[in-house]
Amino acid sequence: MSEQEKKEDVRIGIFVCHCGSNIGGLIDCKALAEYAKTLPNVAHAEDNLFTCSETGLASIKKAVEEHDLNRVVVASCTPRTHEPLFRECISEVGLNRYLFNFVNIRDQCTWVHMKYPKEAYEKAKDLIRMGAYRAVILEPLDTIIVNVNPGALVIGGGVAGMHAALNLSRQGFKTYLIEKEDKLGGRLNSLYKLFPHDIDASEFVENIKNNVQNAQNLEVYTSSKLKNIKGFIGNYEVEVEQDGKKINLSVGAIIVAVGASLLKPNNLFGYDGKNRITQHELEPKIKNNEINANNIVMIQCVGSRNDERQYCSSVCCMTALKNALIIKEKKSDINITILFRDLYTPGIDYEEYYKKARKKGVLFIRYGLDKEPTVEGNQIKVYNEYIGEEIIIPYDLLVLSTPLIANDDNKELAQILKVPLEVNNFFLEAHVKLRPNDFATDGIYIGGSAKWPVDITESITQGYAAASRASTILSHETIEIEGATAYLPEWNKNLCKGCEVCINICPYNAIKKNEEDEIEIIEALCKGCGVCGAACTKKAIIIKHFTNEQILAEIYAFGGK
Amino acid sequence: MEEASKRALVIGGGIAGIQASLDLADMGIHVDLIEKKPCIGGKMAQLDKTFPTNDCSICILAPKLSECYRNLNITLYSYSEVQKVEGIVGNFSVEILKHARYVKEDLCINCGLCVEKCPMRVEDEFDRQLRKRRAIYMYYLQGVPAIMTIDKKNCLWFTKEACRICEKNCEKEAIDFNQKDELIKINNIGSIIVATGYNLIEDIDNDILKNYGYQKYRNVVTALEFERMLSASGPQEGHIKRISDGEEPKKIAYLQCIGSRTDRGAKYCSSICCMYTTKEAMIAHEHDNELESYIFYIDMRAGGKGFQSFLRRGEAEYDIKYIKSKIAEISIDKNESPIIVYEDLDTSEIKKLKVDIVVLATCIIPPEGIVKLAEVIGFELDDYNFIKTPPFSPVKTSRDGIFTCGCVHEPMDIPRSVAEGSSAAARAAEIIRGG
Amino acid sequence: MSVINFKLRNQVIKHNASLSYCYQCSTCSGGCPVALLTQGKYNPRKIIEMAILGLQNKLIKEPNSSIWLCSTCQKCVELCPQKVELTEIFTLLKNKIFEDGKVPEAFLLQGQAILDSGIAIPYSKAIISRREKLGLPEIKTAPIKEIKLLLKETNFENKILKGSK
């Protein structure tokens, strides 16, 4: 039995954070700290305006030293964003990082009980007491150190994927780029010119493809699909299928850059693929000088920004402007009308581009979602809210701007990689704001339109960004991973009856049977989610850092008062 | 060719520069991070919450600030500016001017005693002049590094050779009036990332805000000022009050495109205002669920992830009224309540709307000092003095080995700034690793 | 229901390119003193949109067009974020109405006076004597023959006649 379990040796420090007014604005943090002092084994308690600030961290360290603390409890926001910081902090003053307990009194207390300050205060007291009782029996744990394979897999050979792969290979990492089509380039292959500089798409894409072909450390597999994946951060075993044959690759990190697809506007605005076409179908016509219309009407947000598909696809306005401008440049007396809802041209170049389209005489008419244009024969009727009446526009070519949508096979890929999708089936990043190119799963990264519709410039940015994130792993020979894992201790092995429930239930494939037919947990793969421990009928599996005793201590602390 | 050295220089400690620094440091590349202000954090540190998740801004930023401070691969030079850049891609040497804080960094423990005793009251820049600070001060509460700074321009000792009360009260003897600005030279820099952020149009003298009565009418504030008013650690401690009389507002109007998308100011779109305005209206509504919000816009630009749903939520759950109309001018009534005249497009009627506060979504402009920095480093600027980047090389400048990220080259939101920070790090790493 | 008329639209743009930059933000209508007092009966933004769409019937053919309510105070011109020259565009449209012979009478009367005497207000006997009393010099205005010639050249004379019918 470790020493820490003897209560007389346990000295807990409790830090109650105001989180500005997020917590302090609703409940009395000073009083909470005073309350904390009355709890058993608590040697010190204080409140801070922001415990996570450098000042707050300094006061934790100071208190650990002054009061000889060996457990630290912070009652504040959420472990999701702040646990690593506090763990790091106490380890800097010599405490094992797992002797820290996080009590969530913001997300799970003041935020959800905003309208009940009194009750929230009482709940915060309960939560702190529970946290303190659990802290008493926390145990020090070691982190797990694993080797890193300095290779990367990039899935998707479009503009984002190619840039990610190029960057990683130039950084010196062995990089594999797989593309499901028979050639690299993605949607760039089907475009004519690229906004906002009207650069020739084929020239641009050929140039990148050349760079990819000539790059050292970079292997390309076209007509290839990811079939299976095993392993964990730093050590992935990847199975790729190319033309029916299997290829096995070993990499340390994976980048998802599979791009997006275009919506086919079947049943929308009389789409017929002839004189009612999509922007995408318009491009080759412009390229081959096949436009023989005098009145062109473009409709924006076809199939997007509605109840079915709420989002703005963000590239269609610029695409329409580009195609309108190119047509106008070729033949200035063609009348082009763009029916839009909100013109999306943020930033410097795009707004300038919009203005250029106006300068060239493109006509813009706004419509509302509740009053969509209607196509009647060779004319379009649209309610013009600016003058409050319906307007008739004759047309001989109707062009529909349809949004980028998630690829059909995103679900399949997400399952293989065990990463989440959002409601529109785009991939879901770890944090919309601050981790835009990470997945919650370490070692797998995301860039480009696979995550959300973006234009080429931003695809490139994100390709590089994902490469950067991958490089933060690949640059190390070894990395530390979470020590709070599931664990089958020697002394519990006799309890295990080999029922394999844990193997079947583990979402990370972290449990298997070894040659002796015994359950073995691969700690590096385990995320400590706890389902195996909960499912184990014989209670053989222990979840480190969330042992039954620790959880029961919390429960008793709550009910036992 | 000489082997490229293992250092990178990042100029600007806002979220873009921080992300670039952290990525490079995590790749094992040493980073020298230069910040002009006394603390890193940039504009994001001044925000209350961030769209579209409405995360508390400083709460999600603070761990990153700490990481920058603690990471052994990052040397942080706060209150410092780049003076000179020599050399070529793969091997630059840089001279940095580190301004004297008149506080010994290794001794100050940010106990605050000096601040308490300082007799001077000075407009607080971080709080957008809505509050007073002292002549010795922490740049902001959660600032990193957590060290005091003496503002020489306002300190009685430097202006009148009197006082020195801070010195007498500092238990750590950290005050040092004899401290001098320091020139620091760093060699072996493989690549430089410029991330000096942005300013806002109210920061420079201009006519554009005059029509809206800004600085004439006390209840007309800019969005960043309002952000400070919302913030728990801001001048109103998280209770929104009218500046004129301290009353809680019941109606707030938000005006978009102030100084942007116009031939009379900046022609470009400031990119972020549509979203942050909705966010501010939501947060204000959370302070008081009877509060009415009106957003006056030209085009609602919400292309980012989750943005459209965010607007829908604003309308449905936070009672935000979106009105397509740009406001010509503002007047006030006897209570200093702003009066807005606008056209209701649905009816063509010209309506008057009296509100308690007007919030102006002012235009992002290039950061102060960018012209000088461009000369020092030798990269090109565009017509507006944003850093010029070539087509489809979003983080590259015109000079080899110099990269950029964040708003210093184009107005953008936080996710894109973060992605660009990583992106610039990737490009710099290519060079440093000889790729 | 009106049909877009690209011909008129392009004519106006050719005359004043600033029309195409209007993005209907309604700064003009919100800032217009007449729009406020007429509750939008006169609405500069709406007239501009009609010009953008080239709605001939509403702009030119309609008698008692609200366009004549513009006070030419030029506030909209100064406010417009896109520097659309509204007053000039309105002038062009009003000129077209004049060609069509449909201007308010007061304008015709002023035109007639100019046609008759070269000045908008003829000198009455009373005024001439008042001028003398005030010690003011006698005014020698333009030779009417010269003005008549000019107004024939600009076709002003014909248009006045057409309007007076």
Add this chain to the structure above:
Amino acid sequence: MSYDIFLGCVIPARLPFLEASGRKVFEKLGIKLNDIEGFSCCPDPTGIEQIDHKTWLTMGARNLSLSKRGNGSIISFCSGCVETLKGVNYFMNKDNKVKDEINKILKKIGKNYDGKTNVKHFAEVLYENLNKVKENIVKPLEGFKVAIHYGCHYLRPSEIINWDDPFDPITIDEIIKTLGAESIDYDLKMECCGNPVEKSDMDLSLLMIDNKFKSIQQSGANCVALVCPACFQQFDFKQRELNKKNNSNYKIPIFYLSELVALAFGYKPEELGLKFHRVQPKTLLESLQFSAKI
């Protein structure tokens, strides 16, 4: 210093007393005004220009071509004339095609206009000679609480007028203050007086000036100063009409800027023909110890 004086139509033929004060002021300042033979209507930017731009340009260019003595410098007491003449300059100099077209017509009467005649509003010249104005003051206008009405065409379109701030002007305020009077701010200071819409909607025109009067009355001003004969008529003539229509009781004395300058220069009200104002300024002047004899 000398200018060719362009009187236009309204001032000499309807409000000659405004001309009287103007001439006196400039005489006192030693700025010579040359009378030129043969000017026509400017023509009116709110009238003729609105119905025929080309005619407006042609007649305006003819007028401008006549100014030779004052080195091609015209001064006018009327904001409308100034706008027309500056406007014609603007359009002719902006586009050579316009200049050629107009000169082709002018050729028929043996004239040509090079686009080089300089045009100034009299208030502009006063502001430029503010020191001289100051030197000539013998009777500062103490007690005059002046609601200034700049009038639209004195300021806008700023690209053509190219003088003072179109929304936040200072020049007339400065002149008023120099005279020793007080400039009183009022809510609708920058609003249009409504004169031009008289031609199409009299009620609207009355409503616009009525609002201005209300705002002026609230401000505590005891008189109005302005610089445009159209505005003058609107302000001076419409008070009685409004009183009749609305049972109001407006009696706000309206001064032309030149009249106030002349009073400060020591001219007697009777020399200036102030009696021809419809709203008699007599009571005000008496109360401020100015000669009662009007």
